[in-house]
Amino acid sequence: MDLHSILQLYDDWLKQGDPRVQDWLLMSSPFPQTLIIMVYIYFVKFLGPRLMETRKPFELKTVMIIYNVNICAFCLYMFHENQNAACLSPGGMSTFQALMNSGVHVIMYSYYALAAMGPAYRTYLWWKKYLTIIQLTQFAVVMMHLSQIFLIWDCHYQCPWTLYILCVLEIIFVFLFLDFYYRAYIKRRKQPKRAVV
Incomplete structure (x- = not known):
């Protein structure tokens, strides 16, 4: 070439x-x-x-809290804007993933903000396991939505190769998050508890 x-x-x-x-x-x-x-x-x-x-x-506790709260607010705004874009204009094929991702990131960065506040707030972080389940659900829903490109052959999407790349990324994320979920919540539960001497 x-x-x-x-x-x-x-x-x-x-x-x-x-x-x-x-x-x-x-x-x-x-x-x-x-x-x-x-x-x-x-x-x-x-x-x-x-x-x-x-x-x-550097001591970044305050910076992390401010950052996470701001990202949460930004994702909430993007969720609203993407919801409008997905529902009111053409192009929902590409905006749906951003809508789902923004919604999940609102929850995720809320968790990160609480976690950054220190050990006193650990009692409020019991839902970490469910955050991972929400993320896995997001990947599954987005994969189902993206699978339309394989079912509707006469759809003239602007750049179909981007959807193929997104499908591959979603599959990678599913495997990574399933591995994390297995190691953090299933494998840890199966391990025998050590006796305290």
């Missing part, structure tokens, strides 16, 4: 994007996001640890 063919493939790929968002920040090309991700990975894996190796860890 020569350079001209690669550029042609790239141009064809960009034409499949949504023209309404082409002029938005970071949406004209995949390169800005790729650069941001590469800089982030470099910082997290190399530069950040090197800068922090001689310093004490």
Whole structure:
């Protein structure tokens, strides 16, 4: 494959994007996001640890609580907006997953905010197991919704390959969350209790 063919493939790929968002920040090309991700990975894996190796860890309890409450509020807003987008405009195939994800993240970040408040709030975190079940249910419902692409052959969805990628991601998440659920709640229950000496 020569350079001209690669550029042609790239141009064809960009034409499949949504023209309404082409002029938005970071949406004209995949390169800005790729650069941001590469800089982030470099910082997290190399530069950040090197800068922090001689310093004490930051105390982030208050920052974590504020962050989690704000993310919870943002996800609640996105849940509302995605609900409107899924119900009132075309494109529900791609917005339904975001709707479900935002709803689950409201619950999830509420849990994280309570957990960040410290040991005094542990009694309010009894529902961690059910949070995992809610997440697994979300993945199952989204997978069923996405399976329509395999059943309706004459559906001309804008970028069907994105739905295939989303299906693969959902399958990966199901396996990861099932593994976590098994290790955290089933395997732990089966292990014999050790005698206290």
